[in-house]
Amino acid sequence: MSYEIPRILEEVILRRLETExxxxxxxxxxxxxxxxxxRKILSMGAKKSLYVNGEDPRVQELWASLDxxxxxxxxxxxxxxxxxxxxRIPDVARALKLLFDEEHPASFLVTxxxxxxxxxxxxxxxxxxxxxxxxxxxxxxxxxxxxxxxxLEGLLPESLVLGMYPGLVGLASKADKIAHLEELSSAYLYKxxxxxxxxxxxxxxxxxxxxxxxxxxxxxxxxxxxxxxAMSADTxxxxxxxxEKAFVVFKLGGYGKNLRKEVTKKDKVYFFxxxxxxxxxxxxxxxxxxxxxxxxxENFLVSERRKANEYSGRRRPSWFWRTHTGxxxxxxxxxxxxxxGFEFKLSKKASKAPSPWLxxxxxxxxxxVSHDSYLEFIxxxxxxxAQTRE
Numbered sequence: 001m002s003y004e005i006p007r008i009l010e011e012v013i014l015r016r017l018e019t020e021x022x023x024x025x026x027x028x029x030x031x032x033x034x035x036x037x038x039r040k041i042l043s044m045g046a047k048k049s050l051y052v053n054g055e056d057p058r059v060q061e062l063w064a065s066l067d068x069x070x071x072x073x074x075x076x077x078x079x080x081x082x083x084x085x086x087x088r089i090p091d092v093a094r095a096l097k098l099l100f101d102e103e104h105p106a107s108f109l110v111t112x113x114x115x116x117x118x119x120x121x122x123x124x125x126x127x128x129x130x131x132x133x134x135x136x137x138x139x140x141x142x143x144x145x146x147x148x149x150x151x152l153e154g155l156l157p158e159s160l161v162l163g164m165y166p167g168l169v170g171l172a173s174k175a176d177k178i179a180h181l182e183e184l185s186s187a188y189l190y191k192x193x194x195x196x197x198x199x200x201x202x203x204x205x206x207x208x209x210x211x212x213x214x215x216x217x218x219x220x221x222x223x224x225x226x227x228x229x230a231m232s233a234d235t236x237x238x239x240x241x242x243x244e245k246a247f248v249v250f251k252l253g254g255y256g257k258n259l260r261k262e263v264t265k266k267d268k269v270y271f272f273x274x275x276x277x278x279x280x281x282x283x284x285x286x287x288x289x290x291x292x293x294x295x296x297x298e299n300f301l302v303s304e305r306r307k308a309n310e311y312s313g314r315r316r317p318s319w320f321w322r323t324h325t326g327x328x329x330x331x332x333x334x335x336x337x338x339x340x341g342f343e344f345k346l347s348k349k350a351s352k353a354p355s356p357w358l359x360x361x362x363x364x365x366x367x368x369v370s371h372d373s374y375l376e377f378i379x380x381x382x383x384x385x386a387q388t389r390e
Contacts, residue, residue, distance in 0.1 A: 008311045017107040028135035029247035030113040033166045038082045047079040054085035064090040087112040137164040139307040144379045157287040160296050163275020185279040197242040212269050213280045217298040219266040255319035255332045263322045270302050304378035327354040339364035
């Protein structure tokens with residue numbers, strides 16, 4: 001069914017390629033559907049299009065040569081060119097800059113399963129020449145255009161445990177879905193983070209990820225993580241930074257104005273997908289049997305909110321909030337100068353904003369997100385546009 005799900009970025013990227021002379025960079029985790037989306041975009045409209053696979057050694061040699069004559073021999077006559085898995089091509093950013101500066105008539109769509117290499121190489125070469133997007137695993141905001149709230153509710157228990165990767169759709173058995181996630185989690189670790197980050201000890205990286213998986217929703221101590229993995233705190237921080245750039249995890253920092261009362265120097269670490277998190281700890285028990293429901297619920301809501309915000313173009317900085325005396329909110333956003341505080345609940349029991357939150361931020365909002373209201377939090381209004389970054 002993954003190919004039947006319209007991706008929000010489809011229309012936006014096509015419009016960029018059709019109307020503007022910039023290079024479109026499309027990042028995202030492996031198997032999130034980038035190649036499928038790119039091929040679909042190339043097939044749309046009447047323009048002559050070319051698909052180039054960056055994992056092909058001949059393509060790597062050609063583009064790394066920076067020989068514009070030879071490169072033009074490959075792309076000449078095409079109006080749209082997609083370079084897939086571009087992080088595999090040395091100096092691809094320089095080659096694209098040369099073509100752009102020579103005003104080559106083709107428009108370019110460049111995909112990469114990690115922002116590590118392309119971003120590092122293109123930070124100067126392609127400045128002012130790109131639109132940047134991120135394609136995540138399937139989101140509820142995308143499914144909401146196809147399913148009723150009742151149908152979405154039926155998908156929720158499996159999504160909380162197995163996640164939202166497109167490759168799961170169409171697999172009939174849970175065993176097949178688990179096998180796919182186990183293979184995918186290995187690809188995450190060993191093909192992207194290890195190769196592009198130059199990490200020589202995969203065991204320590206996997207140990208770190210397992211520890212982070214068990215601590216979803218809790219503040220992490222980099223010193224303690226380092227002690228448990230026999231790494232320095234600085235190494236732990238650098239590994240987590242690489243994992244963020246490879247779209248495995250992301251951090252939330254603590255929000256506060258009063259540094260003496262509020263926790264601001266610690267982070268929480270979330271996974272972009274619940275299924276990957278559960279693959280790392282080898283726990284795929286059904287939702288009804290889980291002892292870690294609270295962690296899965298929180299990870300799901302925060303990751304889905306992140307997808308919805310980016311796809312909708314809502315630029316909202318986000319944090320968690322906690323005081324040293326224990327008052328806390330799971331999630332905080334800032335929108336148009338106003339703070340929005342959220343508490344995630346599995347039960348329908350009514351809850352009130354913590355009194356220290358109201359005292360510190362009397363103009364802020366507070367919302368409890370429960371099973372009855374989660375769709376409004378992660379879907380809201382249908383997205384009008386997708387986020388872009390120059």
